[in-house]
Amino acid sequence: MSYPPPNDPYGQGQQPPYGQGEQPQYGQPQYGQPQQPYGQPQQPYGQPAPGYGQPAYGAPAPGYGAPGYGPGMPVGYASWIQRVGATIIDMLVYVPFYIVALFFRPTVDPQTLEIHTSPMYWVIYFLGLAAWGYNRWYLAGTTGQSWGKKALGIKLVDGASGQTIGAGKAFLRDLAHIADGFICGIGYLFPLWDEKRQTLSDKICSTVVVRL
Template identity: 45%
Template sequence: MSFGDPNNPYGQQGQPGQPQPGQPQPGYGYPQQAPQGVPPQGYGYPQQPGQPYGAYPQGQPGYGGGMPELAHWGLRFGGKLIDGLLYVVPYFILVAGASSDGGIGPVLALVGGLAMLGIFIWQVIQEGSTGQTVGKKVVGIRLLRENDGQPIGAGMAFVRGLAHFLDNIACYIGWLWPLWDQKKQTFADKVCSTVVVKSK
């Protein structure tokens, strides 16, 4: 006697959890049914109660339900000015000290150069990880990726700094581009797909 034998009583009984002959088989081509009482899950982040569909979960930086207000040119200029002073003032203090005392002048100039380099590296790391340099934080703006509203990372922040060369070569017109651009972007922002938004 085999299990396929029609006289075999065990061959006619379905096993628990197995579909009966003639019933549709779950798998490709059939929608999967969720257990009763369990809502279907969508793609992306798990949705939290009371959270709009597509929004980032709590604690995640990003646009969420919509893009924040873009920062106008005046705020961007103010942030850039503060950052520039952060580089220049300590250096000129050291240079002034060097010129008043010729014996340690070269040492102070070297210290000033190293201080500027250290500030630059720290600013790039801060801008990449939080979207804010010291100047941006003071004026209340933030640099983010255009497509998802996330910070761009230190490497991309450095690349964007190099891309400001494009803002300089056409008589500095790239720095003024946010005045009339729909997304208020400089040429560097367009190349790197970044936007500057208000953070408060």
């Protein structure tokens, strides 16, 4: 049988002075401090809480997925040498048709001066034109990349919206290249000093070529 300690008139044990009770254990909230919501992890000891403007734990870093970042998004205007390289590749697509067409090129009768053209010449000519149109107008217009542009990692887009321009406008842009060659080919050199690396045909059609 236990007895109360001496000098304890009430038999309940001496209480510690007010405000000097038992210190809370680590991880337990103190009196007057808000309790951590149930199910949420506590901040590890010694690590500051995320400050203003810092992403929360598990959130993506700022700028990720924003326009202009990530695979397939433009990172700047294409250089002049990239554009020249893409054009050369596009022209090489037509070369095989041109070489074959030489064997069926039109001939002139020396006596009557009549021009004789083999039907095969026109077949090859239109096949080559179809290949050119598919590459330069359809692919470049609907996807932004002809075979040459795809090989060089560049893309043709609308200068205002950044979207593809469509096959019709890609065809008109090729026609507008006449303006580039009209002034002794200087229009093709505009991307060397132009702010948006545009040729005259780009300015006429409001298009730009960007790097990916």
